[in-house]
Amino acid sequence: xxxxxxxxxxxxxxxxxxxxxxxxxxxxxxxxxxxxxxxxxxxxxxxxxxxxxxxxxxxxxxxxxxxxxxxxxxxxxxxxxxxxxxxxxxxxxxxxxxxxxxxxxxxxxxxxxxxxxxxxxxxxxxxxxxxxxxxxxxxxxxxxxxxxxxxxxxxxxxxxxxxxxxxxxxxxxx
Numbered sequence: 001x002x003x004x005x006x007x008x009x010x011x012x013x014x015x016x017x018x019x020x021x022x023x024x025x026x027x028x029x030x031x032x033x034x035x036x037x038x039x040x041x042x043x044x045x046x047x048x049x050x051x052x053x054x055x056x057x058x059x060x061x062x063x064x065x066x067x068x069x070x071x072x073x074x075x076x077x078x079x080x081x082x083x084x085x086x087x088x089x090x091x092x093x094x095x096x097x098x099x100x101x102x103x104x105x106x107x108x109x110x111x112x113x114x115x116x117x118x119x120x121x122x123x124x125x126x127x128x129x130x131x132x133x134x135x136x137x138x139x140x141x142x143x144x145x146x147x148x149x150x151x152x153x154x155x156x157x158x159x160x161x162x163x164x165x166x167x168x169x170x171x172x173x174x
Contacts, residue, residue, distance in 0.1 A: 030061030030114040030138070033107035035100055036087070037120035038070040042078065046144050048162050050085040053119055053142055056160045060140060061115055067103055069096045097124055104128045108135050115140060118156075123149035129156055 034057060041048055050068075057063055066087045070079065074091065082089040092099045100120075107113050108131055116132045118125055119142040129139050129152065141156040143149070144163070153159045 031064045031112060032057055032061045032115040032117050032140070033065040033110065033113040034063055034067070034117040034119065035103050035107070036066075036068040036142075037096060037100055037118070037122060037125075038068050038074060038078075038082075039096055040121055041119045041142070041144065042068070042070075046162075048119075048144055050081065050087060052162060053160075054085070056142065056162070057117055057140065060158060063117075064113060065107060065110075069100050069103065071096055097122070100125065101128055104132070108132045108137060114138060117142060118152075119143070120152070121148045123151050126151055126155055133157075 034053075036042070036050075036053065042050075054063060054066075067090055068082045068087045069090045069092060070082070072091060072093045074089075079089050079091070090099060090103070100118075104116065104118070104125070105128070107116050108128075115138040116129075117140040118129070121143045126149070129141070132139050133155075138158070139156045140158040140160060141152050142160040142162060143152070144161070148161070
């Protein structure tokens with residue numbers, strides 16, 4: 001039996017006593033706009049797969065916009081994997097944070113998107129989470145330890161903690 005590689009926590013479930021994973025949405029599925037901080041999340045040492053991120057978000061709603069922001073040093077194989085998974089790669093010369101912020105603001109002001117998702121560990125995006133909530137969007141942060149910002153987790157409506165590679169995770173496929 002395949003073990004889930006993520007856990008979704010809703011705000012009220014983030015107490016020490018965690019509940020079992022369950023379907024989150026009720027009624028019609030919510031529309032999700034997702035931005036992945038490629039250099040921060042898609043590292044070999046974490047072993048996070050794009051299909052696992054998609055699987056986790058599908059428990060909340062339907063992904064309508066999915067972008068992966070990468071720097072100019074991203075290997076061609078990674079760019080091809082992003083495209084093959086149905087994500088839009090955005091290649092940036094220099095720091096990716098500014099481009100992520102621009103893409104996030106576009107999603108916040110897109111009336112067709114109900115939920116904004118960020119796959120990052122970086123607390124730099126806390127103001128964007130707060131702006132999304134001010135504009136009535138639900139927010140999701142997807143991250144992995146080490147370095148998953150506690151402030152970011154506390155600000156978001158949903159937190160998805162991915163499990164990366166480890167000796168304990170026997171079901172992880174290379």
